[in-house]
Amino acid sequence: MDAQVETATRELSYAQAIQEAMAIAMERDERVFLMGEDIGVYGGAFQVTGDLVERFGTDRVMDTPISELGGAGVAVGAAVTGMRPIFEFQFSDFATLAMEQIVNQAAKMRYMLGGAVSVPVVMRFPAGSGTGAAAQHSQSLEAWLGHVPGLKVIQPATPHDVKGMLLAAIEDPDPVMIYEHKLLYKMKGEVPEGYYTVPIGKAEVRREGADLTIVATSIMVHKALDAAKQLAEEDIDVEVIDLRTIRPMDRQTIIDSVCKTSRLMCVYEGVKTLGVGAEISAMIAESEAFDYLDAPVVRLGGAETPIPYNPELExxxxxxxxGIVKAARDLVTGAR
Amino acid sequence: MSATAKKGAAKKDGANQPFIYRHYDQEKLRDALRKMYLIRQFEEGAEESYMRGLIHGTMHLSIGQEASAVGICLGLTDEDQITSTHRGHGHCIAKGADVSRMFAEFFGKITGYCRGRGGSMHIADVSTGNLGANGIVGGGLPIAVGAALTAKKMKTGNVVVCFFGDGANNEGAFHEALNMAAIWKLPVIFVCENNGYGMSTSVARATAVPNIADRASAYAMPGVIVDGNVVSDVAEAMHEATERARNGEGPTLIECKTYRYRGHSKSDRNRYRTKEEIEEWMTERDPIEAFESQLMEFGVIDQKGIEDIRESVRKEIEAGIEFAKESPMPEVANLEKYVYTEQA
Structure with a gap:
């Protein structure tokens, strides 16, 4: 499945890559349509849908009222009955209003009905801090949804991956929740033209290393790679794994890496306690990699606080x- | 209630027969009576099986509400879809489900409609257009609107019926769903089965407007109140709403005033309503009795015909329970099956 027809590549931003994926999907499959608040002429709060309404019309790029619960439920109902909706939450925080439809309906409908239906809905969640938008527009709640069987939850970190994983999500028969860090929208990267998919449920080793495994999600992949570069100058050789999917999690890639490096650090933006890193740490503690560990596992996650407004506090x-450099150095040199 | 008065008037005027006698042939009407019996006896059978420990969990019985389920579904095809509620056995049967597979589901068997994963609260038969009962009050409302969006986009000409109770009209999902259905003129019919109580809390104590149908004006759609215990009244309102929906004129809200004889669920001690109130509905306004006497009055059926129906339903229920009892349990090894779609 991975990158079947990769042709020429060119540089696109993460937001452009998403838009291109949605356009390709709509061209390929008339069942695909977009729903969300102000995604039409406005182009979406982050200009991800941009001018798509001009190409595809208001029937396929549908502005919804400000009704997150109802809108998400309409997408679920359309998916169950044969359409392929892509529902955009304006900010991932607003999805808290729609948890009923996501958690009770979309995630469980196939199971509750004994396999009689599937729910091929895609929901997009612009998430994360760094924009000065304060506590109700900056959260990273992907672990909430990662806790729910029936959902798939992905966090692509690059323009290449977000296009391929979104196209995979649209093809997927089950509900896929895609968390997009808002600071990534403007990040540029090489993106193949045309249709290709990047599989859901496969982590990617972004940098090979021998001394320490860092498993990072979303924007933290880039911070971890920057940290790894700095650490290389100190002869600390870091392996960086881009988790890409938090449910279903690619356990084997992490286990194999930890068996090799004997040290594990998890870096994620969501609140540290009960977050994605807790699951990775516990999974390693239960696995054969545990015997290989030379040091305790370290988690770097979000502080136990709402996201504050002041930029320094944020x-x-x-x-x-x-912080990643220091924690990794301490971990490898045994200073902790 | 004005709807009751209307019913009386229709009876006196033989030349102007009630809607269903003008609109459906006699066989269809006898089948409607049979469906009402099937619902009643199915639920009695389920209740008895529960008492005997053959069914676990809980269940919400709709005994007393059969006219609304049957009246609404009378003119629907298998391609028309419904979303149902936690009190959804009647909807499922009225839409055409097989009671054997329903019993099997209640018994937790692999032959059940949900392969033992759903039980009473998630009973569904997608093959006859039932997208499922729902354990969340108001949960089906946006889903029905989504199904109607599909119908509009795919130009199927089908309609979607969204059943919900009086309790759901105070959920945000109700208001969001009605608004979206109205702005997009979707082919959906919202059917409120107002049985007077959301669990123990009466409509008067929970809802600011006297009728749920009054809410319709806020969403610029017709709001129709009918006697939910009179099949013809329900079917007539539904027929008009369906025409409107199929013509692309958008949704309708129908409020069926009805009553449930049993408690909310199996834990209900009935402390919020009087015995007299329950008794009055059971003896004065039973929907099956009312329909039977009307069918006899218009010469659609005689006493013998009614007895034949009761007997054939009794046998069908008996066979259904037997099928459920004898069916195999799901395998524990397959616990996680159907969480995700199996992919090649």
Whole structure:
């Protein structure tokens, strides 16, 4: 499945890559349509849908009222009955209003009905801090949904992956929740033209290393890679794994890496306690990799606080490159 | 209630027969009576099986509400879809489900409609257009609107019926769903079965407007109140709503005033309503009795015909319970099957 027809590549932003994926999907399959608040002429709060309404019309790029619960439920109902809706939450925080439809309906309908239906809905969640939008527009609640069987939850970190994984999500017969860090929208990267998919449920080793495994999600992949570069100058050789999917989690890639490096650090923006890193740590503790560990596992996650407004406070809330460098150095040199 | 008065008037005027006698042939009407019996006896059979420990969990019985389920579904095809509620056995049967597979589901068997994963609260038969009962009050409302969006996009000409109770009209999902159905003119019919109580809380104590149908004006759609215990009244309102929906004129809200004889669920001690109130509905306004006497009055059926129906339903229920008892349990090894779609 992976990158079947990769042709020429060119540089696109993460937001452009999403838009291109949605356009390709709509061209390929008339069942695909977009729903969300102000995704039409406005182009979406982050200009991800942009001018798609001009190409595809208001029937396929549907502005919804400000009704997150109802809108998400309409997408679920359309998916169950044969359409392929892509529902955009304006901010991932607003999805808290729609938890009923996501958690009780979309995730469980196939199971409750003994396999009689499937729910091929895609929901997009612009998430994360760093925009000065404060506590109700900056959260990273992907672990909430990662806790729910029946959902698939992905966090692509690059323009290449977000296009391929979104196309995979649209093809997927089950509900896929895609968490997009808002600071990634403007990030540029090489993106193949045309149709290709990047599989859901496969982590990617972004940098090979021998001394320490860092498993990072979303924007933290880039911070971890920056940290790894700095650490290389100190002869600390870091392996960076981009988790890409938090449910279903690619356990084997992490286990194999930890068996090799004997050290594990998890870096994620969501609140540290009960977050994605807790699951990775526990999974390693239960696995054959546990015997290989030379040091305790380290988690770097979000602070136990709402996201504050002040830029310095906001930065201090989530892991930064300096913090990753220091924690990794301490872990490898046994200073902790 | 004005609907009751209307019913009386229709009876006196033989030349102007009630809607269903003008609109459906006699066989269809006898089948409607049979469906009402099937619902009643199915639920009595389920209740008895529960008492005997053959069914676990809980269940919400709709005994007393059969006219609304049958009247609404009378003119629907298998392609028309419904979303149902936690009190959804009647909807499922009225839409055409097989009681054997329903019993099997209640018994937790692999032959059940949900392969033992859903039980009473998630009973569904997608093959006859039932997208499922729902354990969340108001949960089906946006889903029905989504199904209607599909119908409009795919130009199927089908309609979607969204059953919900009076309790759901105070959920945000109700208001969001009605608004979206109205702005997009979707082919959906919202059917409120107002049985007077959301669990123990009466409509008067929980809802600011006297009728649920009054809510319709806020969403610029017709709001129709009918006697939910009179099949013809329900079917007539539904017919008009269906025409409107199929013509692309958008949704309708129908409020069926009805009553449940049993408690909310199996834990109900009935402390919020009087015995007299229950008694009055059971003896004065039973929907099956009312329909039977009307059918006899218009010469659609005689006493013998009614007895034949009761007997054939009794046998069908008996066979259904037997099928459920004898069916195999799901395998524990397959616990996780159907969480995700199996992919090649």
């Amino acid at each position: 930065k201090a809330t989530v892991p930064q490159v300096d």
